Amino acid sequence: MAADPETLIERITDYASRPDPYPLYAELREHGVARQQNGSYLVGTYHEITALLHDPRISSDRRNRTEPDEAGDEEQGIPPSFIGLDDPEHHRLRSLAMRSFGPPHNPGRIDALHGEITRIVQDLLAQLRTRDRIDLVDEFAYPLPVTVICRLLGVPTEDEPTFRGWSDTIVSGLDPARGADPTERQRAAADARRAMGIYLGELAASRRGNPGADMLSAFATDPGPDHGGFNQIEIMTTAVLLLIAGHETTVNLITNGMLTLLRHPEALERLRDEPALMPRAVEELLRYEPPVQMLPQRTPLADIEINGVTVPRGAPLILVLASGSRDPRRFPEPDRFDPGREDNQHLGFGGGVHSCFGAPLARLETQAALTALIQHLDAPRLVEDPPPYRRSPVLRGPRHLLIDHDRAGG
Amino acid sequence: MNVVVDLNRCQGYAQCAFLAPEVFAMHGEEALLYHPVVPDGQQERVLRAVAACPVQAILVGEEAGTGER
Ligand code: HEM
Ligand code: SF4
Numbered sequence: 001m002a003a004d005p006e007t008l009i010e011r012i013t014d015y016a017s018r019p020d021p022y023p024l025y026a027e028l029r030e031h032g033v034a035r036q037q038n039g040s041y042l043v044g045t046y047h048e049i050t051a052l053l054h055d056p057r058i059s060s061d062r063r064n065r066t067e068p069d070e071a072g073d074e075e076q077g078i079p080p081s082f083i084g085l086d087d088p089e090h091h092r093l094r095s096l097a098m099r100s101f102g103p104p105h106n107p108g109r110i111d112a113l114h115g116e117i118t119r120i121v122q123d124l125l126a127q128l129r130t131r132d133r134i135d136l137v138d139e140f141a142y143p144l145p146v147t148v149i150c151r152l153l154g155v156p157t158e159d160e161p162t163f164r165g166w167s168d169t170i171v172s173g174l175d176p177a178r179g180a181d182p183t184e185r186q187r188a189a190a191d192a193r194r195a196m197g198i199y200l201g202e203l204a205a206s207r208r209g210n211p212g213a214d215m216l217s218a219f220a221t222d223p224g225p226d227h228g229g230f231n232q233i234e235i236m237t238t239a240v241l242l243l244i245a246g247h248e249t250t251v252n253l254i255t256n257g258m259l260t261l262l263r264h265p266e267a268l269e270r271l272r273d274e275p276a277l278m279p280r281a282v283e284e285l286l287r288y289e290p291p292v293q294m295l296p297q298r299t300p301l302a303d304i305e306i307n308g309v310t311v312p313r314g315a316p317l318i319l320v321l322a323s324g325s326r327d328p329r330r331f332p333e334p335d336r337f338d339p340g341r342e343d344n345q346h347l348g349f350g351g352g353v354h355s356c357f358g359a360p361l362a363r364l365e366t367q368a369a370l371t372a373l374i375q376h377l378d379a380p381r382l383v384e385d386p387p388p389y390r391r392s393p394v395l396r397g398p399r400h401l402l403i404d405h406d407r408a409g410g
Numbered sequence: 411m412n413v414v415v416d417l418n419r420c421q422g423y424a425q426c427a428f429l430a431p432e433v434f435a436m437h438g439e440e441a442l443l444y445h446p447v448v449p450d451g452q453q454e455r456v457l458r459a460v461a462a463c464p465v466q467a468i469l470v471g472e473e474a475g476t477g478e479r
Contacts, residue, residue, distance in 0.1 A: 095439075103427040103436040110428045111455070276454075279461030345464055360428035363462055 003027065005034040008042055009176060009318070013393045019386035021293065021393070022335070025323035032307040039067075040176070040316035041309070044323035046330035046347070048306055052319060053352035057301050059086050060354060064299045066314030077190030078197045078233060081241035084297060087353060094357065096230055097238050100218035102360065110360045113148065117365055120147050121372045129376065129407065133383065136401040140373075141254035145365055149246025152361075153239060154214025155203065163199070166192040167247050170240075174394050176296045176318060197236035200243065204235045215242070242358070250362045252291035252390075252397025254369045257282070259401060260289055260337055261374065262382050267339045272374050278367050281339035285366075286325075286348025288337050293322040293396045295350065321347040322396075378406040411448040412471040413456060419467040429462055430455035 005027070011017060012024050028034055028044035035041055043049055052058050061084055082093040099105040124143060128134045150157045173189025204216040211217035219235045230238065261268040271277055298317040303310055311317060325346045326334040349356035356362070373380075383402035390399045413433065415426075420442055426434035427442070433452055434444045448456050460468045 103424050103431070104438060107427055107431040107435060111431050276457055279458045283461055343466060345466075349464075351464075355423070360425060360462065363425075363429070363458070367458065 005031045006037045008034050009036045009038070009040060012320075013176060015389075015391065018389035018391075018393065018396065021322070021396070022326060025320060025326060028320060028323055029327060033309040033311070035309070040318055041306075041311045042318050042320055043306060044320040044327075045307075046324040046327035049319045049321065049324040049347060050351055052298070052306070052317070053347075053350060053354075055304075056087075057304055058317065059299045059301050060084055060090070060297060061086050062297055062299065064301060064314065065316060066312075077194045078237055078240075081237035083241055083354060090353065092227065093230075093234060093238060094353075096222075096224055096234075097215075097219075097242070097357070099222060099224070100215045101357070110364065113152070113361070114364060114368075116151065117144075117148060117368050120144055121368050125372055125376050132407050133402060133404050136258055136373075136403055137251065137255055137398060138400065141251045141258075141369070141401075144254065144369055145246055145250035145362075148361070148365060149243060152215055152246075153200075153242060154207065154212055154216040155200070155243065159199075163196055163243065164247075166196040167244055170196070170244055171248055171392055171395055174296060175392055176294075176316075176394070193240055196240050196243065200239035201232055201236040204239065205232070215239075245358055246361075248395050249291045249358075250365050252395060253282075253285060253362060253366045255398050255401050256289035256291065257285045257366060257370050258373055258380075258403070259382070259385075259387065259398060260285060261370070262380060262403070263385070264337050267337060268374055271339060271370075275371055275375075277339055278371050279363070280341070280344070282363060282366050282370070283344050283346065283348075284337060284339050284341050287331070287341070287344055287346030288325070290322050290325060290346070290348040291395060291397055292348070292350070294318055294320045294394055296394055321350065377403070380405045411453050411456065412446055413444060413448055414446065414469045414471070415442060415444055416467045416469065417442070419465050420463075421465055421467075423464050425462040425464065426459035426468060430459040434459060 008024060008028055012021055017024060025044055028042055032045055032048065033041055033043050043052065061080060082090045085093065101109055121144060124140050128139055146160060147157060169192035170189045173186045200216065204220040207217040208220050211221045216239060219230050219238065222229050261271070271281055296318050298319060300311055300313050300315065300317060302313050325348065328334050349359045381404045383404055387398040387401050390397055422440040422442060424436050427436045430452060433448055433456055434442060437443050456470065460470055
C-alpha cells in the first residue's frame with residue numbers, strides 16, 4: 001500500500017475508505033501536518049487543531065484563498081452564510097440568529113422542544129415496530145431531525161422532497177477532492193444554495209404580516225439590537241445554513257450511534273440499564289464516530305507555522321476533527337468506545353467562534369432517539385456490517401442501516 | 411441535588427443554559443448565573459448540562475444513581 005503522505009487526502013476521500021477512515025487518520029497524525037499534491041494542507045493532531053480553531057489568522061471565508069473556487073463566486077450564487085465569514089461579520093450574524101434560538105434572549109426555546117421531539121420519536125418508532133426489518137436511516141434517523149428543524153424554522157414538511165435535492169447538491173459541493181471537475185460540482189452547489197435561499201426568503205417574507213413562533217418569522221420581524229436586524233439576503237443565507245445543518249448532520253450521529261451500540265453489545269446493555277448515562281454516551285459518539293469528519297474550508301490569512309511546517313497564506317487548510325478526537329496524546333485508549341468516558345472535550349462540534357450553533361438541539365435529539373431505540377427495539381441485529389455509506393467524506397455516515405428485530409407482539 | 415460551577419474553568423459556552431434553562435442562565439453573552447440548589451424535576455436536565463459542558467465545569471453533589479463514579 002502506498003504510504004505517501006502527499007496522497008492522504010485522495011486516500012481519505014476515496015469511497016473505499018468510508019467504512020473505516022481511522023487508520024488513515026493515524027497515518028496523518030504521524031506527519032502532524034501533511035502537504036497534499038493539490039496544494040492543500042491536512043492537520044490531524046488534537047492540540048494543533050484546537051490552536052488553529054482559536055487562531056484569528058485562520059479564516060473561514062473561502063474568498064481568502066489564493067485560488068478562489070466557485071463557492072466564493074457571488075455572481076453565481078448568494079454570499080456566504082456566517083459559517084463562511086469571519087468576525088466581526090460572523091459574530092453579528094450569529095448573534096442575530098441566536099436571538100430566536102437560545103440564551104440570553106430566548107433561553108427556553110430548545111428545552112421547550114423536548115416534548116415535541118419525544119412525540120416525533122414515538123410516532124416514528126410505532127411504525128418501525130410493525131416490521132421485522134427496518135432501514136434506520138430512511139425510516140427514523142433522517143425524518144426526525146428534518147421534522148424538528150422544519151418546525152423550528154417554520155418550513156412546511158410537505159416541501160421536503162424539493163429541498164432534499166438542493167441539500168444533496170450543496171453537500172456534494174463540500175467534498176474536497178472528489179472527481180476530476182470540482183468546478184462543475186461547486187457551480188451546481190451554488191445554484192442549489194441560491195434556489196433554496198430564494199425559497200426560504202420568500203417564506204420568511206410571507207410571515208411579515210402574520211408572524212408565528214417560528215424562527216423564520218423572528219428573522220423577518222426582529223428589529224435586532226442597535227446595529228439592526230437581518231436584511232433579506234442575510235435571512236436567505238442564514239436560513240439555508242440552518243436547514244442544511246439540521247438535515248445533514250444529526251442523521252449521521254443517530255445512525256453512527258446505533259451502529260456503534262450494535263457493535264458494542266455490552267455498552268448497549270449498560271445504557272439500557274442506566275439511561276442517565278446516555279448524555280455522556282452521546283458525547284463519546286461525537287468523539288468516536290463524529291458526523292463532521294473534517295472542516296475543509298479554513299484558509300490562513302498569513303504564512304503560518306504548524307509543527308515546523310509553513311503553511312502559506314491563501315492555501316486550503318483542512319482540519320481533520322475526527323482524527324484529532326482520536327489523538328492518543330489527548331485521549332487515553334482513543335480507539336476504544338467508552339460510553340462513560342470522562343474528560344471528553346472532543347472536537348465533534350468544532351471549537352472556537354464557529355463551534356456548532358445547533359449543538360444543544362443535536363444533543364437532545366440524539367439522546368432521545370437512542371434512548372427510545374434501545375428501549376423499544378427487541379433484540380436488534382445488524383443485517384450487514386459495514387453498511388453502505390453516503391458519498392461524502394466530510395459529512396460521513398451510513399446511507400442505509402438495515403436492522404432486524406423481534407417484532408412487538410401485535 | 412446541588413450544583414457548583416467552577417467559574418475559572420467555565421468558558422461561557424452556554425450549553426448548560428440551553429439544556430437546563432431554569433438552573434443556568436446567561437447574563438449578557440458571557441457571564442453565567444446559576445441556582446446552586448436544583449429545583450425538583452430539573453435533575454435530568456442538569457445531568458444533560460453536565461455532560462454537554464465542553465470543559466466539565468459543572469460539579470454535581472448528592473446525586474443518586476446517575477451513573478457518576
Ligand atoms: C450531530 C449533529 C451536528 C454536528 C456533529 C455538528 C457539527 C458542527 C461543526 C463541527 C461545526 C463547526 C464548523 C466550522 O467550524 O466551520 C458546526 C457549525 C454549525 N452548526 Fe452544527 N452540527 C450538528 C448539528 C447542527 C444542527 C442541528 C444545527 C442547526 C440547528 C447546526 C447548526 C450549525 C451552524 C449554524 C454552524 C455554524 C456556526 C458558526 O459558524 O458560528 N448544527 N456544526
Ligand atoms: S456549559 Fe460549561 S462552560 Fe458553558 S457556560 Fe455552562 S458551565 Fe460554562
